[in-house]
Amino acid sequence: MNFTVIAIIAGLGGLLFGYDTGVISGALLFIRHVFHLGPAMQGVVVAIALGAAAVGAAVAGTLSDKFGRRPVLLVTAAVFVLGALLSAAAWSVAILLAGRVLVGGAIGVASMLTPLYLSEMSPRDKRGAVVTINQAYITIGIVVSYGVGYLFSHGGDGWRWMLALGALPGVILFAGMLVLPESPRWLAGKGHREAARKSLAFLRGGHDVESELRDLRQDLAREGRATAPWSVLLEPRARMPLIVGIGLAVFQQITGINTVIYFAPTIFQKAGLSSASVSILATAGVGLVNVVMTFVAMRLLDSAGRRRLLLVGLSGMLVTLLAVAGGFMAGMQGGLAWVTVISVAAYVAFFAIGLGPVFWLLIAEIFPLAVRGRGMSLATIANWAFNMLVSITFLDLVHGLGRGPTFLIYAAMTLITLVFTWFLVPETKGRSLEQIEAALEGEGRLA
Template sequence: MRFTLIAIVAGLGGLLFGYDTGVISGALLFIRHVFHLGATMQGVVVAIALAAAAVGAAFAGTLSDRFGRRPVLLVTALIFVAGALLSAAAWSVAALLAGRVMVGAGIGVASMLTPLYLSEIAPPAKRGAIVTINQFYITLGIVLSYGVGFLLSHSPEGWRWMLGVGCIPGIILFIGMLTLPESPRWLAGKGRDDEARRALLYLRDGGNIDDEMHDLHQDLATTGKRTPWSALFTSRARKPLIIGVGLAIFQQITGINTVIYFAPTIFEKAGLPSASISILATAGVGAVNVIMTLVAMRLLDIVGRRKLLLFGLAGMLVTLLILSAAFMIGLHGGLALVTVLSVAAYVAFFAIGLGPVFWLLIAEIFPLAVRGRGMSLATIANWSFNMLVSITFLDLVKGLGRGPTFLIYAAMTLATIVFTWFLVPETKGRSLEQIEAALEGDAKLAT
């Protein structure tokens, strides 16, 4: 019970990520009129937070390796609170963008550090479900943001409250992290064995921790204590780096955040009658995201990461093709229904595969000595391509049309299937040390 409560509190970093990811979609319907924003500037309002997230992720690995996972998450929570309040009080486009930068930096750090922390405190048999708590919180944050957006959509100034409410998960995360221990793996890596043992005893509720401590010491003896950035590009880290960065890029260029950020805009263009109805439909899609993430949490440690990833990608490909065809054919009267159902199915397949599996795998596959920096680099790639896709989406739709735009995302999904089939291993049920030894020796994990 104690460990479950710890994992729930630690996963609140995902709630920060999810709420801000989703809330901008509803707020943007009003912000664009208040500040008279065209398609490009709407993309900038979304993308500037993503650029800041990439920068935050760039520093997260080094900071967490130096100061520890817990202190960095505490500071991150405070930054997010300040950014949410500034965004809500914005009196100009410049003030809004400044708040979005602060929020972005906070979610960039949290998105990298939360799954890292969870992976390092979780026992191997439960790691898939525990780390996926982060993904569950992301989806919960998204659907909560849609609900808040719908409730406030009838007020011209409602967008300020939408953005300001984002400070609440930041406050909860800060208070919660005050009660949690530092990562035992980080403590052991710093030679603080007594503290590592106490943290493990707390996390395992007083159970036998000798085997875990032995595995940590063996791994540390192999990796050593000096971990420059160049260690990421050595032969022992090359394969995890290719897998981690590759999945980071593919998670974005398959189009998920065009749906998360612009779903109400997509639904309006498909024929839904008002901003409120479009936000409500988006909330329904968000609910699907939460439900399927719960399903993924149940299945990841039973079915395995690789199988769920391939299944989810296949479903994403089919639904993107249907969505593209619906827009290109121009269904009369039924376009709105087909669009909503296709988007909901697409999100469901993402939530059971590429969504949780990416964050779980990057928390598992990097060697301990460079785990923080490896996850940081993968997260930088993820946010950078998130920004690229988001800032180009509306312009792509304007230049090519909605059908061809979604067809591009379908082609990227097919490429992801090929990448996964040939490179992504199965890590279910293995300790982090076993995964590291297998990938270092180029041994093939189960498929």
């Protein structure tokens, strides 16, 4: 099987993430009327899935380290299908929230495990592009969800179709994972050397894999154990990866991206666009920008490098957040509302070439093999926890401070992220996972 096809199938976990992330923004415009939800309960409908995602991410590392990456992804796909259908069929707020919990838990597992699985499957010179397939799928899922939202935005029960169609990527992921191999690095770490050889040979199309296997054996010999206790993450050799991973996880959220993803139609209506359908259509255009710029990032990550793209992207995010804040503070309405739409689109574009893909790529690269799953879990838990915090407080911040000051807060957080990146985030392009681990343990240097 062609390696590109394998990566495309494996990356479908990102589609689960993206579709549900985006679809709730359009569905919420109708759900709030059907179930008579105030601002606080609207925040709960969004945030309960995010809390469940944090729990899913918390268990994903341990489960994947113990049982393997592939079987956990199979179960995750099945749970997502069940949650999407339950949410769509909801006849009460309680049932809707139950479905959102299942969906959120599955997304949390997939958001952590998909980039990990892709990273461990990839050759070093293509790892940036391959792992970013996950981010590309997230953006495609978001823009598809916006299109579906617009398609069903004219009917009272259209929100049920918006949520139900989320089951499709879960079905496709389940079917695809049935034919993919287990991670060769996980197999080698568990002592299944021959199975690891067969998995690598399958992934590399029958090419010689002895050099890659030798690097794996040296990494395991240096580690001295296939899996290690959680306390290893506090040792000096894992401390910097943990600081960078959790730091970027938090900053990815507190710079405001998911307030745009979840509440874009609401933001555009407040900026002066005329109707729910026009707001959803404008949001779909922003989602398309996200997709295009993510593919640009895929082309650049293995040449320009992770750190450079992160710095460029954050600088652009800072400028465009200031523009959005200034637009709201100036009281733009009518035709000038499209200035806000353009500023938001530019903000998303800069996120898509920097902080969006680079965070998920780096946390799949920098942790030692023996605790890679659990290190990624901690970073992903932090990501979802702050996703929930930012999402549940956004409408209250807007109500209490105003839209302009709220976006100024996100701009300030972006400036802090720039400083953090400049001083702490390493460059990992062109290195094998084993070389990155050795360098972070003091046996080499990362630029």
